[in-house]
Structure formats: C-alpha cells, structure tokens
Amino acid sequence: MTENPEQQTDSSTRAHAPLRTVAGRYALLEELGRGGMGVVWRGEDTVIGRHVAVKELRLPDGAEDAGVFSERILREVRTGGRLNDPAVVTVFDVVADGDATFIVMELVEAPTLSDLVDRRGPLPAHEVARIGEQVLSALEAAHRAGIVHRDVKPGNIMVAPNGRVKLTDFGIAQAVDDPRITTSGMLVGSPAFMAPERVAGQEALAASDLWSLGATLYFAAEGALPFQRSTTAATLHAIMHEMPPLARAHGPLASAIMGMLTTAPEARIPAGQARGLLTAAAQPGVAQPGPQTPPGGDVGATAVHHGGAPTQATPSGAGRAPVSRIRRRLLTVGGAVAAVALLVGGFFAGKPFWGPATDDAMAETLTYGRGGDIANYEFDGSSYYCVNTPLAAGRALASSNWVDCEDEAHDAQLYDVSAAVPESSDSDAAAATYPGEQRLRTFAEAQCAATFHTNRVRDDARPNLRFLALVPTEAEWDRRPSDDYASPVRSVLCFLVPAEGGRLEGSATRGVV
Template sequence: MREVGNRRYRLVRELGRGGMGAVWLGQDTVLGREVAVKELLLPGNVPDHEKAVYQERVLREARIASQLQDPAVVTVYDLISEDGQTFIVMELIKAPTLDDLVERDGPLDVKAAATLAMQLLNALEAAHSSGVVHRDVKPGNVMVPGKGTAKLTDFGIAQSIDDPRLTATGTLIGSPAYMSPERLAGGEAMPAWDLWALGATLFYATEGKGAFERATTSATILAVMNERPRPRATGPLGELITGLLEPDPARRLGTAGAHRLIERALHSTASELTQQIKPVEPAPAPVISRPMTVNSMVMAPPVILPPAPRKRRPIALIFSATLIPLLLVGALVLLYITVFKPMFDNLGLTGPESSPAMEPVLTLGPGGDLPYDGLRAFQKDCLTWTPAKGVRDIKSEDEVGCYKEHDTEVLDTFPANFDTEKDVPYPGTAELTKIGGTGCTRVFLSSKVIGQDKEKTLRYWVIIPTEAAWKVREENGYRRSSRIVHCFVGRKDGSKLVEPLMQS
C-alpha cells in the first residue's frame, strides 16, 4: 500500500483514471477520515518543455478549488509534491456522476433538474467572480449525491481569465460536445463558455442524451457549430436550456436571467410541472382508462370532446386544400436547399471524390487488404504504421500532441451507414470508394490539415469495410457490424512526422 505526504495519506485503491491522472481512495491517518487523492500522471513521451505546463495546470487546480467557497465545489485539503510526483488531497464524494445517474435511472424531472441547475450556477458564479472559467462543465464532472448539494469537480483545465494560457501546444482540452461554438472557433476564455456548457449539461440531464454527441469528433463539432437543439422541456426550464444554448455569446442567457428562470421552475405548481416536459411521442387520440406518467409525474387522462357537427366547406377552402400540398412541397424543397443541403455538404457527402494526393483505396475486414479487425489502434491520433495491403502490424502512439516520431495520423472517421444493427445490403466497393473518397478528400483539402502545397507534399489513404465486415453479426448478445470509413494522412515521401499535421 502506497503512502504519500510523509506517510500521512495511504492510497487504498484506485477509483478512476483520466487524461490528467488517477484518483485514489485515500486514508488520512492523522484525522482518521477517507479522502480522494488525485495523482498527476504524465505520459512518458511528453516533451520536457511541456511537462511544466501539465505540472502548473494541476497546481493551479488545487489553488483555484481551495479558494472557491461554495457548497457545490469539491473542497481541497492538501497539496503534496514529493519524489517528482504531485498529489492533491480532496474531499471524498461518495456519489455517482450525473452521467452515471441518468444512465441508471433515466432523465431528471423538472424539480430535480432545476435544483441541479441552481447548485451548478452558484458554483460557476463563485468561480467567475474569482476570475476563473471552469472550461470543462459536463455530466461526467458533476457528482450528484442522494442528499445534499451536487458537486462540480475537476478544475484541472480551468483557466484564469487574467493568467496566460497554459494549454499545451496542439492539444484540444475538454469535451467537444460540451464546448460552445465560440470556443471551438478560437478566442479567449470567458464565463459565457461555462454557461453554454451548463445548458448542454442540463439538456443531457432532462433528455437522457447529449444535444450534440455524434459518432465522430468532427460530426460532433459540426453539430455544435450548426445545429439548434430543441429540448422537450418547456416552461421556465425549457427557456433556461434554450437560452443557455444560444450560439451568440452576446445574446446568451446571463446568470441573472438564469436565476430568474430557475426560481420560476422551482416554484411551479403541480399542474404546471406536468406540462413542462413534453412526452417523447404524442399522446394517442383514444380515451385512456388510467393516468399517464411522464418522468414520474402523474397526468390526468385527456378530456375527449364530441366531434363538431360537419359544415359545408366554401369553395375557397376546396381550392386551398388543393394548393396547400403544392405549397408544402415547395417549402420542403426550399428547406432542403437552404438547410439540409449545406448540412450534408459539411458532413462530406458532396464535393470532389479524390485528389492527386489520394492513394488507392484499401479494404478492411475478413477477406480484405487489411484483415486487422480490432480497430483499437485506429482510435488514437498518431500511428507508427503506413497503410499498405497485407500489413497487420498497426501500432498507435498514446501521446499528447503527436510530437513523437510517427508515420501517419487519423484524418477522419465516419460511418458509411448508420444502421449498424440492421441487415443492409452491401453497397459495393465502387459506391463505398465514392463515399469514402468524398469524405476523406473534403477533410484533406480543408484547413484542418496544416501545410502548403498539401497535394505535393502529403498523401492520404481511404479505407473502406469489406462485405464480410459490413454484415451484421452476433457478439455477446448484440447485433454489430463494421461500416466505418477510415482516413489517414502522412508524408508523400514516407518520411517520419515529428509534429502534428492535424490541427484541433
């Protein structure tokens, strides 16, 4: 059993692990209480000039959290540096995260969501008044005990508004699905970032799913930048979530307005509460013999009125019945041209199918050019591997920023078909080559890939699934298939990369 802090704290067992370190269940031998001990863990391949950045980030977490006086902020007890390691001793919260709670019990009702909103907003106000932006508000960083106040954790990437940036070069810190549009577009940290993330967190709390979470990082970012989700929650709670998710930070709901809406939601009457979260499906027309429940709230059966007597329709209405469908078709065409077509364009479904820098398309899966079927290495950004027919040895570099020698980087990944659990006919290699080539080429030619004369100095690969991989198969009781297109990029001359080609 490890001991730190001159043997004051015993590390009993590991509770969790993340990008910045591991959290241990600890025992304070002096005061006889359980604590949480966060240990800074740096990847071994982090350059020396960046280690100080990570060290300072953790030290700052302790300083910030220890200064914030709010019941919804985890208390810091001690800071320890010994044998080249840094430990933060914190209050132990024996509670699930909001992520785990919603996954286990389902979405929160109006009162619970409004109470959570009030507690988190108070914690953010305390941070903002101290000149600190949290920058990583999300369901996984909110602890929700059965009794008492919810706790906002992990100020490790919080950035003081007055301090210089400490973000390591080339690293996107945070969760894109909970990053505001202006943050993804670049710029200085501001309190409005956290308010937007609070809105996205409350959307998850009341819906049971993220507003912007998609299959790939690029699709998630596109959703944040282009979509306006509409929560099922109505009334003050719905206004709160919608106002916090306003894309324009200048028009976004502020703390004063948020407090007013939260107070209205908390003091809603029982009859108002039953109307503040719309059911997932519209209620059927027939008479219902028993009460309906929505998010654990009882609703009275609907009143069925007798049908109104039939009246003869004027000729004008007859003409309108003919014209309305035509007008509706015209509106749908206009909607496609102005909304959906640009959305499809952004997703890489249109555009050039190839460029001179594109290598011959490879197939992945049983019977393909690349029979490797684990795909786990593909989940990393940097690989010591060059796509080639028959090559099995795919290795990834688990590092930050891609500053260690590597051969290729992940250009993009996206699904060729979203019905991964249904038996969908294999479209054929020609059609998949078109789909994959279009998507990969669009990203390669975009500003996401750094460098001039890219088509002369770089090359990229498109890898599509084989027919055997495409087919649905049973695994541990689940129906699964591999219908992902993988895109990789590297140097045309085959030389090693020592810094990232892809920018966040």
C-alpha cells in the same frame, strides 16, 4: 471523488491496508477511478484521521512540456483555494512524491450526474433544475473570482442521495487574469460540452461555462447528449450549426436550457436570468407547459439558435402541443390574436422569472388597452401579423391596419405573443390579479429579448431591426372578452420594428406568417 471515472472498482475489493503512503501522510486505500488526467484514490490523512480523495496526476499523452503540466497542477490548487461555495469540492493540499504529483481534496462519495442518468434515464424537471441551481452557484462563485471552469459536464458533477451537488475538477480551469497556458496538441475540455466560441478558437468566457451547463442540463432532462455525433469533427460541426430539439423539458426549464445554448455568447442568457428560471422550474408543483406554436410558426422554429436552420433529431411531431390546445388559446384581446409562444411566462405568486432586460435592440415598451399608450387596439382575426402604422404613444391600431407581410411595406411585425399567467387552467388565469405595470414590463422585455435572439427572427434581418414590447393596462387585464365562456387574455406582445426608421419589406421571421 473529483474526476469522471472511466472504470469503477467494486466496493467488495477495497483493501483494508494502505497500498502505499504519499508524502509520509496520505495513505492510499483503494482506486476509485481513472480518467484522462490520472487516477483517483480513496485516501486517509493519517495526521488528522479523515478520509480524503487523492488525485494522482500524470502527464497527458501528447503533452510536450512537463513544466506546463506542472503549472496546470498548481493552478488547480490555487483555483480550489480561492473558491468558497457549498457546491465546489474543497482542495486541501498538493504534494509531490517521486515523479508524480498528488492533489488532496474533499472526498465526495456520490455518483456523477452521468452515472445517475445512465442508471435512471431522464430526470424529473424539478430535479434537473435543482442540480442546475447548485452548479450555477458554484460557477457564479468561480466567475466572481475571475475563474472559468472550462469543463462543465455530467461527469464532473457529483449528486448525493440527499440532492446535494458538488462541481469537481477545476484542474483545467483558467483564471481570467492569468497568462493563458496551452499545451501543444491538446484539446482542453470535453468536445460534446464545449461552447461554440471555444470551438471557433476564442478564449473561454464565463458565458462558455453557461453554455456547457445548458448542454449538461439538456442531457439530464432528455437522457441524451445534445450534440454528440459519430466523430469529433461532426460533434463540433453540430455545436456550431445545429440546435437539439427538446422533447421532455418544457416551461421555465426549457427556457433556461435553450437560453444557455444560444450560440452567440453576447446573446446568451446571463446567469441571473438562468437562475430565476431554474428556481421557478425547481418547484415540483409548478406546471411545466409543453412547447407551443408561435404566430404562424412551428415549434422547431423557436429554438434558440444563431447558425443555420436547426437540425431536428426527433420526428417532426415530437413535443408539439395538441392542436386543440393551441386553437383554444387563439383568443382575442380587443380582437388581437394571443397565441402562446416559446418561453412560457407567468408570474407564479407575483414574481417574474428574471430581472430587467438590457438589450441595445430594445425599443420603448408601450401599453395597450383602455388608458394605455395605444388605447384602441384591434385585430380582425385574420392571419396577418404585420401592421401599416407606426407603433407609438397616441396612435391607434385598427383591424384595417393589419396587412400581409409579403404583400406590402409595413411599420412593424408581430413575432411573439406570450401569456403573462400560468397555463395550468382557465380558472387560474381568470383569477390572476394584475401584477403591476413594472412587473409586466420586466417580464415582457425579457420575453421579447429572448425570442428576438432565437432563430424565430431571421439572422440576416436581425441587424436592421429593433424589438418593441406591448403590455396590457390594468383595465385591459381586467376586461372580460365578449365571449362569456372565455377567460380574460393576459398577454404581452412582441413586435419587430425598423432599427433606423423607414419601413419593412417582407417577413423578418422564419416560417409562414
């Protein structure tokens, strides 16, 4: 099956005799489904005796040029023939018979992801992540071949009972190195899963497929379409200007989904980082902490977003971490507030979720604590998140340096603090061994980069800012807090600093800080 069926034929009605034979070779046995691009049949290749899926393609309503349509058909065959990945449906043949064109391909007898969610509701996080891993593998194979799928959606993902996944329908895929082929009056792709840059009329990119995958995994995890509205126009507006809240997905799965749903393609999480997060989330035993509040903000303000203020589709309290849990995490690192923020960190067996971050807005990463770049790091426990001294090697950060962001000019603003160990229990955190400075730097830089490109940082302020990560030294990692009942706090800190010198005025983040 290679297309999302709009109608299903009951298996009891299957015909034993061929309804007709195509090109003298492919016997059509029964109709499996119908979609916008034609009819899908169960067929039999009478030459080698195997069952196949046969897609009978028809000229779409509104198409003016049969030649363009035929070229799309040939492109699908070329696309399928160039890809070699277990999660890609194999194309065997293409034949013309009368006025119709038929594509013969691997028969996958499995429900679509759309069918699965309709039947079961939201899927468990590890199951969603495993589906995402396989689809991402197929997309990476396509992108390496210079091919953009352009229609990643739940109806084009087949999920077998053993968990094997197949991505179908490269029929509207566009080879990056081919001339663009368009059909007058046609909107190629499914609006509810169409990336913002495509809505804006730009070319489809590899990053566009990642955005569609993020919307697809949101649907699988939450059981609802993230941007679907009552009209196509409203749906497209939501894609451009709104961010759906996550109520069920947490931890690395939430980070992967929201990273892929970043509106600006250049700031969207790359495939390698998404794969790392999905791999972490695919382990059933891995804790999936709920969304938690960043310093001075709220959960809604941490959604990855590059448009206006996000529109909340759930009650304001949905998905928030218990207040007592948040307060319990307000411990001190040499007095520093260590509130846990959006992207749950953790090395889980000493492995970071993602590779090294590369971002032009990133300033030099520094260490804090005994033996570090900022050896004397203090915080007075107040609600201030801005500092009136430059963050640089050899400088000290005393409690008196923390100031109200709105009251006076400052040199840096704390915008994210994230735990570098799993949040499963205090005992686990206490037992965590120092992962090494390079691993901490890798994690911190990716963490700070991801949050820097969310709507935690004001869009109008971001162009004039850089971000700087602080990571603990080994001595700071192992140092126990003064409270004997508290576990060591192993956190990375993210600061906003001026991009071209000078000082900052006011808060550069959303929410009260």
